[in-house]
Amino acid sequence: MQPSYSRFFFRLLTLAPLLFSCSVHAAELTVNVTDAAGSPLPDAVVYAEPTGKAPVTAIATAAIEQKNRQFYPLVSVIQTGASVTFPNRDKVKHHVYSFSPAKTFELKLYSGIPSTPVIFDKAGTVVLGCNIHDQMLAFIRVVDTPYFALSDSTGKATISNLPNGPYTLKTWHYAQSNENTVAEKSLTIKADEQAAVKLDINTSALQKR
């Protein structure tokens, strides 16, 4: 399990030089996400939408594993149109579903990796569940931009290779008091930029892993 997990990151890293090569004037945006009290907030989805037309880039794929009757990772962010695989690492079968309007689907009882990945072609939030195991829960935020990142345990999210230009910086968290709110911030990238976002969090909705 450990090797395959590291391979996923490796693939993300191999993608980065490719992006850099496409834009000469590229910067890095670091966003510190905190809750209302100022505590660092992990698992926040930070994405920057260009004010103008979005550049066409290759859409990365993603995988959400089921292990120990849990989804990993809890929160995923993908670009609209991206396909996601659901590899089952458990010995038991799972029945993954979503009734979310952004993507309604179900993968009926299966083991291993389903032959066809699920393509998320509509921006929004997809809540994943398993019909067998009620406690299994995961979130996928489908965004219309290739520039996105997840905040780490220190609440820091870094979007790299961000071409200069005006953007709308949006931040979303699954445990926001109002789940449909998205924190928006306009900013223009000229060089490496720092930004801070404060979110109103319903702590009872925070998933503890």
Added chain:
Amino acid sequence: MQFKSLQSRMAVIFLTLILAIQIAGFLAIKYSINKNSRAAVNEQLEIGERVFLNLLKQNGDSLSQGAKILASDYGFRQAIASVDYETILSALSNHQSRIGADIAMFESSATGNLTISGKVSHLEASPIVDKLIQDGQQNGYAQSFAIFNHQPYQLVAVPVKAPLTIGWIIMGFQIDDTLAQNLHKLSNLDVTFISRSNGSGWSSMASTLSMSLTEKLLDKASTSRLTEFSMGNADYGTRYVSIMEHGDESLVAILQRSIDEATAPYLVLQRNLLLLTILGALVFAFVIFYVSRRISQPITELADTARKLEEGNFAIRLSSTREDELGKLSRAFGSMVDAIASREQSITRLAYWDELTGLPNRASFLRELGIALQQAQDQHEHLSVLVMNLNHFKQINKVLGHTAADDLLKGVAQRLQSSIRQESDLVARLGGDEFALLLPKTSVENAMRVANMLLQKLETPISIADQSVDISMGIGVASYPQHASSQEKLLGNAEMAMHIAKAKQSGAVLFDPSFDISSQGNLSLASELRQAIAGNELALYVQPKIDLQSGKVSAVEALIRWKHPQKGLIFPDAFIPFAEQSGMIQLISLWMLAEAARVEVAWRQLGIEAPMAVNLSTRDLIDQDLPNKILALHDAAGLALGGITLEITESSMMDDPQRAQHTLERLSDMGLPLSIDDFGTGYSSLAYLKRLPVSELKIDKSFVLKMEEDESDRKIVRSTIDLGHNLNLKVVAEGIESRAVWDLLASMGCDFGQGYHISKPMPAADFPAWLQRWQEPQAA
């Protein structure tokens, strides 16, 4: 009931005690039952409340289970996701009927849309559902009660997750009769639900009670919350469980238990106990009665026995086999009765029997005499009493000793006993040497015959201690109806006659009223005699005593006559025994002595030398003052001592020989010549005779009168004369009635003589003339 008796008193005390204990016990148990049954009712109500709350919880659980099943149904969630209300509603009603819920609702989180399956309007449901969901968001589950359209419901809300909450399912049971019945089945309690809402009054929703009782309960519960009250003739323990209370909406469950019903099994117990109590008291009463009877009956018996004892009935046998105190008492009482009986017997014997002779005693004789007298009076029969007294018993006693005297009395008793004619004749010892004989149906003549027969029988000497003792007795005879009609009087008369008989030495004497100095006739005799002494009616007679050899008058014997003014001359036989009896003899003796002294002095003046012999009686001899009186008498008359001599009969000395001897010695010392009269009739021993200071013996005339014909009399006279002479005494013979006897006596050496042949007694005054005549032939 007689509370006076020990038995009933014991019974009453113990019965009262046991009844008090039983009643106290009964009341205590009754109180305890009451208390316990109430406590039991309370406990049942408490348990009922718990059961009820548990039942509500179970209902809630089953509601939430059902709701959760629906919430996790994939199709249902798909329907929600696809906002397909038709499908949602049908799924709700389907599930509602599956778990038997009365209401099922779904509220979508996304749209707030409320889908309802059941008879509830949106308007009513919405606020309650919203509030329920709000509660449920905390715990993921909510439960509450609500009143829809005046009907109470138990509601449960569970979330529908996909996997986040996408809506809430609300399911509910109506609180109705079914629930009440279920609770009744589980807890055996009566259950009534009452509620109020929107300012309306209390109304009952459901009840296990009848309609009318429910109405009554509603009345009571609306105003107060009493935990115990009665409805429809029964007491109910009541518990109020508030199910819901918010705002003006209330829902209360009233749990009830009939106290009477709870007490019912105890009542059976109580009735049995009462029955046992009564039965126990009866058994106890019976036992008490029996026991107290067992205790008191012997006491009653003892009391009866004591009463019989008091009446003198000793024929009582008390024997108890009881081992207890009463048995001991009974036995002790029995032996006491025996002891008293034997003592009474010996007292009776002492009282009525003479120990020495075994004859009835005086008291016994009097008693028998009384009975016989009564019979004689009733049958008009005669009855006689003999009283016998041994002659000279004192002397016999003295000479032979006490033991021999007792033996003699026994011998006499036997002789008398063997002499009686028939069974009805009764011999008794009156005391000392005095005996009595009761002769029923016996006339005076026959009684005298019996008396003489007895005298004859007693002529045979009695043998005691190898000696033969001659005995004689004086017998007095008195008869009914001639002499007395009471037993004391009759016996007294016989005794009087006996004294006369002894005094006169005349064997048997029949009572004569003259004997009785206390009788009316004798009282007048006594006063007449006293009058005679004082009034000089007594006369001194004399009989000359001559020298048988020379024929000269040597002396005279003084004799007494009573010249009664009406009756004429009375001989001493007619009044001397009475004078001896009454003690008047001493006056007569003194008169005689005084008269003799006066006559003697007169004769001396005439030149007549004839000492006068005066007879002394027993009473005179025991008078210690007699010598002084005689001395004074001589002085008064001016007579020298020797002018008067004294004659004493043998028997007169025998009553008190010692005293008599003492008196005689003093008289003799004074110089008075003494002679023994009637010698040969008494029992004086020669030794006694020898000691007496006498100078003369007078042979009794009974020997002299027949001495001419009777050889033995002649021998007695001769030996008496010899005896007298040997004792240095002069001998005088009385009763000389012929010259032949005179000559015979003279030839025998007899010194003096007197008798009719010489002269009859004559008045003292005639003596000088007689002496003149007597001396003439002598002189011639």
